[in-house]
Amino acid sequence: xxxxxxxxxxxxxxxxxxxxxxxxxxxxxxxxxxxxxxxxxxxxxxxxxxxxxxxxxxxxxxxxxxxxxxxxxxxxxxxxxxxxxxxxxxxxxxxxxxxxxxxxxxxxxxxxxxxxxxxxxxxxxxxxxxxxxxxxxxxxxxxxxxxxxxxxxxxxxxxxxxxxxxxxxxxxxxxxxxxxxxxxxxxxxxxxxxxxxxxxxxxxxxxxxxxxxxxxxxxxxxxxxxxxxxxxxxxxxxxxx
Numbered sequence: 001x002x003x004x005x006x007x008x009x010x011x012x013x014x015x016x017x018x019x020x021x022x023x024x025x026x027x028x029x030x031x032x033x034x035x036x037x038x039x040x041x042x043x044x045x046x047x048x049x050x051x052x053x054x055x056x057x058x059x060x061x062x063x064x065x066x067x068x069x070x071x072x073x074x075x076x077x078x079x080x081x082x083x084x085x086x087x088x089x090x091x092x093x094x095x096x097x098x099x100x101x102x103x104x105x106x107x108x109x110x111x112x113x114x115x116x117x118x119x120x121x122x123x124x125x126x127x128x129x130x131x132x133x134x135x136x137x138x139x140x141x142x143x144x145x146x147x148x149x150x151x152x153x154x155x156x157x158x159x160x161x162x163x164x165x166x167x168x169x170x171x172x173x174x175x176x177x178x179x180x181x182x183x184x185x186x187x188x189x190x191x192x193x194x195x196x197x198x199x200x201x202x203x204x205x206x207x208x209x210x211x212x213x214x215x216x217x218x219x220x221x222x223x224x225x226x227x228x229x230x231x232x233x234x235x236x237x238x239x240x241x
Contacts, residue, residue, distance in 0.1 A: 035226040038153055038172055042222070052212035055102040058083045059211075062123060063204025072120050076111050079123070083107040106130075120200045124207060128191045135184035138177050145170060147177035172226075179221050183214045 031037040062079035069075060083104045090100045097104075110123040141148045146164065150173035154160040163169045187210045194203045 035172070038149070038169075038176065039223070039226045042149070042152070042176070042219075051100075051102060052215055054086050054100050055106075056208060056211045057086065058103050058107040059123075059127075059204060059207045063201065063207070066120060066200055066204065072114060072118065075120065076114060076123070079107050080111055119198075121195050121198050121203060124191060124195060124200075124203045127207065128188060128195055131184045132188040132192075135181055135188055138181035138184060142174050142177050142181075145174070147173040149173040149176045149180065175225055176222055179218050179225070183210065183218050186210055186214065 031040070058079040061082045062075050065075035065078040066072075083100075086100045087097060087104055090097050106126055109126045113125060114120065114122045138148050141151075147170065150163045150169060151160060153169070153173065154163045163173070187206075190210060191203060191206050194206060
């Protein structure tokens with residue numbers, strides 16, 4: 001599958017299937033440029049502002065409850081309760097649980113760990129390790145010219161590895177992966193010392209400040225990068241040399 005086909009662009013007349021050959025399947029948006037394609041797929045993958053807020057709310061609730069009570073289990077109850085409410089709202093609205101899972105799953109894991117150890121700071125340990133792992137993976141994929149964002153876009157286009165042959169997509173994905181790696185690195189570098197120092201309140205503050213605000217800043221930079229580019233998708237089909 002070529003990049004043009006993946007993006008839903010029409011190919012030569014002889015190769016283009018009629019609309020009736022694929023009944024019931026929604027049409028993929030039409031794109032002229034690589035940058036438009038990447039911007040669209042990243043927006044779908046990240047879930048927009050609502051998905052980012054949902055991921056942060058349980059930990060905001062935990063931190064607020066901890067400041068007020070200094071009690072682990074009531075604070076965990078607030079965090080888990082918020083996550084459950086978010087899931088119920090999604091179910092009532094009959095919307096996808098894909099993005100609310102960003103809140104429910106980490107909250108559940110954190111609750112299990114903290115209840116076993118009895119230490120409030122352990123609520124933040126899974127997130128710290130997760131961001132550290134993502135930082136390492138992101139940088140490694142760029143180093144071996146298989147940037148992480150390329151796999152995200154490829155999976156969305158139902159061609160997970162075809163983008164590797166597209167020189168423009170590899171270059172673009174490398175730049176975007178480096179931008180998205182910055183929040184992962186900062187979260188790990190800032191939060192790990194706070195965890196080791198058992199600074200629960202500051203961990204909560206860092207979790208919020210370095211969460212969706214930092215991600216929005218990274219997305220703003222990505223938007224600037226994508227808005228400057230005008231790489232025709234047809235030209236991106238040249239194999240990587």
